[in-house]
Amino acid sequence: MNKIPPQSDPSASSIPETLHEKFKNSVLDKIKKGEVHMRPKAYFVLKLILLITVGVLALLTSSVLISFIIFSVNVSGKMFLLGFGARGISMFFLLFPWKILVINVLLLFLLEWLIKRFQFGYRRPFIYLLSCALAISIVAGLIINATPLHQAILKSNEERHLPVIGSFYEHLRRPTDGRDVVRGVVITISGNSLTLQADDLDNDHDDGIRKVIMAPPIQIPNFIKIGDLIFVAGDLRDDQIFAFGIRKIEPNVGNRK
């Protein structure tokens, strides 16, 4: 780059006329000599297409992740924890798939950054854009969750492990890696305790018979019968679960067909 000589008075707030022509000619010379090229329109169109594509992909991925969070919370039975009082709620937050949520938040920030590159984006406050992106993402997530997509992937993954995506669906039905929250079929009921064939539908080492003792004042609900699939939350001690919550699982919630 040809340097323009510094002006004599550095505090002056205008370029002296003598320098003006020199300055202008220096820029125009570079243009005429072809040292600087005008970027073609196609370059900006491609850049725009790329931005929009990344934005749409970020929004789609965010929606799929939200639908996956809803699906996984339902299938694992974690949702039941919300009905088990303060302890259940705290356990729900402890077991919530926060990592996926964090990835989702990062995606929304990426989306926000992309939108801010457009006039309609930067002219609006951040909070409006984020709320809007979040709302679209949640609605789309709910719609995706209403489709059999995740159920189909889960089933396929259980039949033959799917590459990459499979790891997300692995042990999804197992509520908490075998700790404190157990899913299983009722074998016997006796007073305020029952025996349970723990089964998170993966036929592995943590499936087995467990005794469930209801911690007073919690009672076994009348509608729970032998053969029912139930979800129990409590303290696991030597294959015995001292339960603080129990729910019957409807057959269509994450069960093998």
Place this chain on the structure above:
Amino acid sequence: MKIPEAQLTDEQIALLVQQGDKEKFGFLMDRYEQKLFRYGKKFLFDWHNIEDLIQEIFLKAYQNIKSFDVSQKFSPWIYRIAHNSFINAIKKTSRSPLSFFDFDTLIPHPEHIDEVAQEHDRKAMRKIIDQGLQKLSSNYREIIILFYLEELSYKEIGDILHVPPGTVGIRLQRAKKQLKENLPADVKLHL
């Protein structure tokens, strides 16, 4: 019939340059050189190679002129290029950590514009700007320059800084307050 260049709008000249009339770029330089020089000189008050930066801005403007939408105003577009170049120049020399998030853009701010009061305010402020400008932080300094010296509207400043017009208003208010606090005591007395 050929329209004299002086009668052409910036946007019309930009269109001619986009269509390949390289010479016409000189007219845009004539119109914006002093403005950008003044903007840069006030914004980067201790910068010694402002001419190099202005040259770089014009070269970037030429390179990217086909991204300019001729249905929009040209001035915010070229000021945006200048803003980015000046910010990069500050980043290169500044030791203070960069701010990645602008909290002023987080929530909506009311955008109240009273044009008569605004003009009166502009006249009064122009008299005191030079006295306290150097002590202002760069983001406040820039908004004062763009509004009071370059006489751009909230929307145009918003387009340059990529912030909502309401944010321009709130930042301008804070900048004015800080500017007045920074004024020498004898000047404050006459306000």
